[in-house]
Amino acid sequence: MAINYPGVLNQAELATGLLIRSIKINGQYLLCEDINFNQTQEIEASSDYIQGGPGTAIANIGAKKFTGSISFPIRVSTGGTLDPAFLEILSHSQNPVSALTIDTNHLVSHYDITAEDLATDNNALLKIDAAVIKSLKISGSNQGLSASIEIEGMLDSNTAANGVVPNSELAYQGRKLSFADCSVYREEASMRTVSSFEINLTNEIETPTFINPYLPAAQTRSDQIGLIGIKSIKWTGQVEEVMRKGVGLYSFIHGGWMVNENLTLKIGPVTTLFRVPLFNISEQPLSSGLMVRKTSWTGLIAPNRPLSSNGLFSY
């Protein structure tokens, strides 16, 4: 008589290669901690009409797009090379008018007009071929380094997704960068007591929709957003410094800009350079523990600087 394996393993459904839960950013495999990225759409029902009863009788189906967030470790390979997918993310984040595509093995999408298909019809694994990183956040502290992005996107064409598998075995054999791989300094201070830092790239995005054009040829209709527009780009950062003597008379930031201060944050082989930081006034709360001073800033840049590559990051 067969005896079941004791415990819950007899009900296990073991992972297979088809269950690789990861994504490709511009064709580069990215190991992720969390992927929460979906097609979203305004779908509601309204009863707010003079109609003979309070029931929700009229559907209201608006524009759809992709939106969500991804968090992932910053990795180097055994040869010391930065994760190519992370480089794609850095490159696009600082120059968001460049192309960004996303493939997954699990994100099912619907390309056609939602209102004109039954809710389960015509789903497919599609390549998200028009995406924009809305924000990138890199933070580091003694607890480690982490990175996360927020993305918005749309389907510009009905293209099947590429199967997401690693580009090569070596590409994901390596290690996660730690705080020991980082340094922060500026022209007037070596900033040796930084205990944590944060870099934020914020791209303000607008996603307007338009009425279909009157064309003599066959009409292609879509309920997706009309386009993705990038309205503003902001590069900011923040550091926390442990105060050894309780006060730093000549390193306290009273606010304002510093031309050619070249505030630099190194994350492994990546150099983040704020040439002209516009500082906020430092905050220095008093406590019975370590005294930690918090300083934040925004990078002042030429208006067209984000329209070309390597405006903030170089590697």
Added chain:
Amino acid sequence: MPLNNNLFGVYKSIKVNDTTLIASSASRNKNMDVQAENYIQGTPKSRILNIGGVHETIEIEAPVLIGGGSVVDGRNLVNIKINELLNPTTAVLPLLEAATISVSEQGASVNMTLKSDGDPADLNSNVFQVLSVPVAELDPILYTPTRKARFYDFRVNIGSKKYFVMEASIKVTGETTDAYFLIPNGAVIDQTTYTTVGDVSFKAGTQFPFIGITGIKISGSGKAAVLLSDLNSDGDYFDTDESVNINLATGANDMTLQRPGVSVSEDADFVLQIYDGTNWNDLFPSVDLTRSVVHSSNFAVSSGLLTVNFDFTCWVK
């Protein structure tokens, strides 16, 4: 028991001219001209009232719908009334005073103002009915489920502008004049009997006006995003295909300018259509938008979308 939903309009349905209509809001407004007048009368108190005619207007805002409810949405009634306005011999009360259909990303709605004479005894004027009957066409099992029409259900060609159009509206206006006649000798003045002269009938000795249609106008407006692309990298947007929905080149103008001795109209028709699953249909099929002039163009430059607002007026056929 304090539970009483008879107070709420969502439980009601309305009919105008016996046509069922799903509306966001509707109102019937009756008023009578009354003025307190003072004369050299030995007291400041109102001792004399000047009481004139009665007016009745019906205002309706109704959505444009797709599916089962599409036959009882705003465009059905408004098209009946526009047809009557364009062909006054078929007109019955209430008359269309103004109808605007507006299309945007959020959907489409019809706003109409109807005018009647306020005569409660007149079957033709007492047309604003509030009923307890549910609108059957909204039943998703007996009929196709209904949804609001949204941006993907419409297509536009507003003169030369058809790409990146964000909003479009067309307005049909009927101008009317209220006339009050003195009582003809021999007329019956019981407030119900019509006096007929030729093919014209009116009630003598009442406060209810004789309404005549004196003008019909068709106009519209739109809002489009402006696309500027410096294709030849010369720093301007004057060259071919470098600007969409605006023309910035020297000598160019976005209005339909006239020439001496010539009546110039827009090169392209104004089209506002809705898709029915197979074909595109004009939202106002009886309105001719083929001859028009653009008479305003407001190019707005801000840190957001570049937009142009424009207005047009049509010749009415």
